[in-house]
Amino acid sequence: MSSYIKNNSSNVPNSSNVPEHLRQALVNVNTGDNHVIPQSQSDTGKKILGGKRFTDVYTTNLSKIRKAWHEAVFSYILNTPKLKLEADSKYSKRVGWYPSDDEEGFIKNTQDETSKKLMYKLGWTDAQGKTKDLWYNLNEFGFRCVNFSTADRPGIVTLGCSFTFGVGISNKDTFAQKVASHYGLENYNLGTPGRGLDFLSIYVSLFLEHELNPELIKAVVVYLPPAGRETIFHYNDGDLQTAEMHNDVMAPTNWYQGKPLKNLVPVNSEVAGRFNLYDTEDKVEIQQKLDDGLSRYIDEYRSTLWEHLMMTKENHFKRDMFSLNTIKLFCLEKNIPLVIATQSSPIATTIDFARDLMHFGPKTHSNIAHDIISQLNIHLS
Secondary structure, three states, X not given: OOHHHHHOOOOOOOOOOOOHHHHHXXXXXXXXXXXXXXXXXXXXXXXXXOOOOOOOOOOOOHHHHHHHHHHHHHHHHOOOOEOOOOOOOOOOEEEOOEXXXXXXXXXXXXXXXXXXXXXXXXXXXXXXXXXXXXXEEEOOOOOOOOOHHHOOOOEEEEEOOHHHHOOOOOXXXXXXXXXXXXXXXXXXXXXXXXXXXXXXXXXXXXXXXXXXXXXXXXXXXXXXXXXXXXXXXXXXXXXXXXXXXXXXXXXXXXXXXOOOHHHOOOXXXXXXXXXXXXXXXXXXXXXXHHHHHHHHHHHHHHOOOHHHHHOOHHHHHHHHHHHHHHHHHHHHHHOOOEEEEEOOOHXXXXXXXXXXXXXEOHHHHHHHHHHHHHHHOOOOO
């Protein structure tokens, strides 16, 4: 369990201090026999609850959801060495690497001559391939901003993924910091790498105002993560956790090439028997079965699976629509200006790269900042 969960339990929202419509929704999911997970002796119950024995009716609450949400954010730095902070620091942690800007990837890039030259040209290394100083200051919740517990300056809340967080660049070079500095405000950067818009809307709807004083929020900026990211809550040995679905990478038939066919859920017993799905692991045999007609059955099967159904563009739009409406409702209730920007804009065209050679570099962040400032000027002066 993270230190955050241990030290920040007093502000957990409960059924008495969430909006009425959310309170009713929570009551609804915890009511009725059709929402009861089977007991532990049931195979279904074991699968859903990770094999842990439950003797009472299964219910959920905001404390469990909050713990799972924040531990998902903290999971990025659990095994990352911490650097020393100044005694009067407004942050809780400092790390020198962060996925995907990790030391292993950096070494790999410096061993490739083309990547090494590019990193030197971009200013991330010296001529010998040694990295320039770069670190990530994080608050008590794992966000790349000052601690909420001592926050006292008005600021801008920025929501997004790793591009918003600023993976691979210094904080001063992130568009979130540039926008906040332009208006002389604090930068409350809530970018959560690898996560989608629904993950952010959960936090805004349920937890943000309990952790950061809403009176300090002078504007909210949403920099849309890639569509196709879906947060799923699941149980692992009885503990609620989150997982992220990233696009429909499993739908194409070639995903199965080189993988044991026995790991497939059979389309039906006839197909399983015809192609001997259970005993085939050799890559050549697998490819032969795909070529002999198995691929058609797999494609038909995959087209009906819930992962595929959730990964259509129409469902992407539905989830993002609901998530944006949730964030907009928060802003309307608090009378906070809202600006939405997207990575598909020509403004976000990548003109340089971060240290990991994957994310936006400082110049690209500057372009994004100028675009957001142009939209915010009508609200902030």
